[in-house]
Amino acid sequence: xxxxxxxxxxxxxxxxxxxxxxxxxxxxxxxxxxxxxxxxxxxxxxxxxxxxxxxxxxxxxxxxxxxxxxxxxxxxxxxxxxxxxxxxxxxxxxxxxxxxxxxxxxxxxxxxxxxxxxxxxxxxx
Amino acid sequence: xxxxxxxxxxxxxxxxxxxxxxxxxxxxxxxxxxxxxxxxxxxxxxxxxxxxxxxxxxxxxxxxxxxxxxxxxxxxxxxxxxxxxxxxxxxxxxxxxxxxxxxxxxxxxxxxxxxxxxxxxxxxxxxxxxxxxxxxxxxxxxxxxxxxxxxxxxxxxxxxxxxxxxxxxxxxx
Numbered sequence: 609x610x611x612x613x614x615x616x617x618x619x620x621x622x623x624x625x626x627x628x629x630x631x632x633x634x635x636x637x638x639x640x641x642x643x644x645x646x647x648x649x650x651x652x653x654x655x656x657x658x659x660x661x662x663x664x665x666x667x668x669x670x671x672x673x674x675x676x677x678x679x680x681x682x683x684x685x686x687x688x689x690x691x692x693x694x695x696x697x698x699x700x701x702x703x704x705x706x707x708x709x710x711x712x713x714x715x716x717x718x719x720x721x722x723x724x725x726x727x728x729x730x731x732x733x
Numbered sequence: 734x735x736x737x738x739x740x741x742x743x744x745x746x747x748x749x750x751x752x753x754x755x756x757x758x759x760x761x762x763x764x765x766x767x768x769x770x771x772x773x774x775x776x777x778x779x780x781x782x783x784x785x786x787x788x789x790x791x792x793x794x795x796x797x798x799x800x801x802x803x804x805x806x807x808x809x810x811x812x813x814x815x816x817x818x819x820x821x822x823x824x825x826x827x828x829x830x831x832x833x834x835x836x837x838x839x840x841x842x843x844x845x846x847x848x849x850x851x852x853x854x855x856x857x858x859x860x861x862x863x864x865x866x867x868x869x870x871x872x873x874x875x876x877x878x879x880x881x882x883x884x885x886x887x888x889x890x891x892x893x894x895x896x897x898x899x900x901x902x903x904x905x906x
Contacts, residue, residue, distance in 0.1 A: 609905035615886035649835030699754035
């Protein structure tokens with residue numbers, strides 16, 4: 609998605625990206641980025657909290673209007689939880705029992721096969 | 734936990750965590766994330782309230798024949814899409830993120846407003862913050878940077894130009 613932002617921007621359309629994966633977006637390098645330090649899936653605010661969603665969109669628009677140069681990142685002041693413990697869980701095998709790890713390995717093999725078949729069918733493999 | 738527990742204070746490094754995770758599962762060919770040192774920049778040409786703003790999403794349209802797509806569904810690669818799609822912004826759309834590696838432990842994906850803010854954009858446009866483009870666009874996430882750059886991005890640009898778009902809001906998941 610960062611590649612699309614860069615492409616539009618280079619072709620004359622200013623962009624702002626809303627996201628939660630700070631390292632991925634900044635590693636690619638986008639013109640304007642509103643970072644929310646939330647679990648992936650919540651780029652536009654917290655579930656069932658219209659106020660946080662409104663705040664997030666409003667802030668993104670302000671970033672679009674006010675950034676003075678490329679690679680502008682603004683971090684939203686909103687927090688997912690007070691203690692931030694959720695950050696320890698993402699793909700953390702040390703927090704999973706061995707049978708969960710074995711299940712994930714089997715699932716991952718299956719998912720890769722499905723994606724490969726789909727890509728071939730779509731002619732992008 | 735003390736206030737100095739930096740692991741909880743700083744943001745998650747998804748690139749590092751994913752590489753460690755897949756290595757531990759036995760895959761030693763980590764995904765190479767796109768990387769550029771510089772970034773382009775185009776200032777707004779007119780005030781936002783006079784500009785036409787487009788929404789670009791990585792969410793997929795719900796496809797009833799493609800298995801469980803949530804809320805709470807396991808990762809569903811079959812629900813991915815492989816070409817740019819567009820939708821009328823005047824009506825509501827059922828979009829899903831089961832084809833993406835979002836945080837399934839801490840997110841249930843019950844409220845689509847957290848990844849697809851079209852209803853809210855309509856509200857803001859109604860208040861005069863900007864003009865909403867007549868279509869939104871869906872960008873495929875098929876892990877091929879070549880396809881993103883050579884096929885999908887030019888297609889999205891062409892559709893934006895057809896709709897006389899002045900600026901874009903991108904919401905990846």
